[in-house]
Each structure stands twice: as C-alpha cells, then as structure tokens.
Amino acid sequence: MELIEKKSEKIQFTIEASSTLLNSIRRYINQIPVSAIDELEISKNDSPLYDETIAHRVGLIPIKNSAKEGEKVKLEVKKEGIVYSEDLKGNIEVAYKKIPITLLDKNQELAFTGILKKNKGTKHSKFSPGLMFYRDVFEVKIDKNCPKEVISFCPKNILKLKDGKIIVEEDFKCDFCESCTDYCKKNGKEGIEIIPTKNLLVTIESFGQMNPSEIFQKAIETLKKDLSEFSKTLKK
Numbered sequence: 519m520e521l522i523e524k525k526s527e528k529i530q531f532t533i534e535a536s537s538t539l540l541n542s543i544r545r546y547i548n549q550i551p552v553s554a555i556d557e558l559e560i561s562k563n564d565s566p567l568y569d570e571t572i573a574h575r576v577g578l579i580p581i582k583n584s585a586k587e588g589e590k591v592k593l594e595v596k597k598e599g600i601v602y603s604e605d606l607k608g609n610i611e612v613a614y615k616k617i618p619i620t621l622l623d624k625n626q627e628l629a630f631t632g633i634l635k636k637n638k639g640t641k642h643s644k645f646s647p648g649l650m651f652y653r654d655v656f657e658v659k660i661d662k663n664c665p666k667e668v669i670s671f672c673p674k675n676i677l678k679l680k681d682g683k684i685i686v687e688e689d690f691k692c693d694f695c696e697s698c699t700d701y702c703k704k705n706g707k708e709g710i711e712i713i714p715t716k717n718l719l720v721t722i723e724s725f726g727q728m729n730p731s732e733i734f735q736k737a738i739e740t741l742k743k744d745l746s747e748f749s750k751t752l753k754k
C-alpha cells in the first residue's frame with residue numbers, strides 16, 4: 519500500500535487488492551450512519567424558494583458526524599442578502615460555512631427548527647459521507663528505440679526526457695489512454711508497452727461529515743460486522 523495524496527477531504531493510495539473486495543467496501547460507504555438535518559418545521563419563509571426546496575437544501579448541508587442524534591437546529595434570520603449554512607444555530611458543526619441556503623430581500627425573514635438524525639446513504643443521499651472510486655495501475659515500459667517525440671502525446675505529462683532517455687514519472691497517473699502506443703504504432707515502432715499491475719489506485723472523497731480515512735475504516739468495520747452476522751446466521 520502506498521499513500522499518494524492525503525488532504526482533509528481527499529485521500530488517494532495504491533493497494534494490491536481485488537476489485538471485488540474494494541467494490542464491496544465502496545458499496546458499504548452508504549451503510550455508515552451519518553448525520554443530517556431532518557424534519558424541518560418552517561415557521562417563516564419570505565424567501566423566493568418554496569418550503570420544500572429550503573428543507574431539501576438544508577438537509578444536504580454536511581454536518582460533522584460527531585454531533586449527537588436528536589440535536590435541535592435553529593435558524594432565525596432577518597437580513598438582506600444570502601442566508602448561509604453558518605447561520606444555523608445549535609450543538610452542531612457545519613462542515614462548510616458558506617453554503618448558500620436562500621436569498622432574502624429587505625425586511626424578509628426565514629425561521630425554522632430542525633432535528634439532527636443519523637441514517638445511511640442507502641436511505642437518502644444526504645446521509646452519504648462521500649465517494650470512493652478506483653482503477654487499475656499500469657506499468658509503462660519504454661523501449662530504447664522509442665521515438666522521443668512521443669513525450670508530447672501523453673495527456674498526463676508523465677513521460678519526460680532525462681539525459682537523452684525517456685523516463686516515466688509518477689506512473690500511477692497512467693490511465694491506459696494509449697495515446698503513446700498509438701503514436702508509436704503509426705510511426706511503425708513498438709516503443710512503449712502498457713502493462714496492467716496487481717495494484718489499484720483508490721480515491722476516497724469526503725463530503726465533509728468525516729475525514730476520508732475514517733470513511734474507509736468505518737466502511738470496512740461495517741462490512742466485517744455484517745459478514746460476521748451473516749456467517750453466524752448460516753451456522754444456526
């Protein structure tokens with residue numbers, strides 16, 4: 519396993535694993551209990567948006583998953599301008615403060631209360647913590663007779679010229695677009711070979727409720743728990 523990139527909202531790594539296993543983990547991301555605002559009671563809405571649209575937008579605001587289920591969330595705004603996610607009050611932390619909810623004109627008001635609930639992404643996408651995707655990692659093999667001009671045909675810019683030789687930098691970026699092999703073939707040369715490896719490049723992107731490493735760990739834990747219960751049921 520090799521870490522390629524780690525940010526607060528994204529993690530990328532290579533791993534030798536079967537795509538079947540990774541696909542099960544990917545599907546289990548939507549089985550992790552995640553917080554979102556539910557059951558909105560709107561007492562005042564002078565904004566141009568319908569109550570249903572406000573409720574939908576508020577539900578999709580990512581809330582840090584450390585918040586307790588059942589927490590009350592309030593919003594009472596009377597101002598000219600944009601109402602943002604940071605205007606929500608309660609014992610919660612929004613992942614991003616500047617998510618627009620709606621726009622108010624002079625003397626217009628928006629007021630509601632909501633309840634924080636935990637549920638799964640399979641129930642509604644507002645309970646989904648993020649995305650995971652993966653693809654094969656390839657080895658790029660360069661022949662000594664490979665034409666040097668080929669480096670300008672790589673859209674990922676990973677083919678470089680060093681001391682008169684073509685080298686490959688960050689080969690995990692190769693997505694098998696075949697632009698280089700096509701160029702060589704058109705020029706009558708077999709200069710580059712793209713070989714699939716046993717590794718997969720995995721990317722996990724968080725919507726903000728929890729960090730991407732936690733998403734990966736929780737998805738594995740939830741999958742393991744379900745498999746163990748399934749196994750117990752089979753033994754009965």
Ligand code: SF4
Nearest residue numbers: 672692693695696698
């Ligand atoms: S297959 Fe595409 S991405 Fe990979 S080295 Fe060739 S041109 Fe670059």
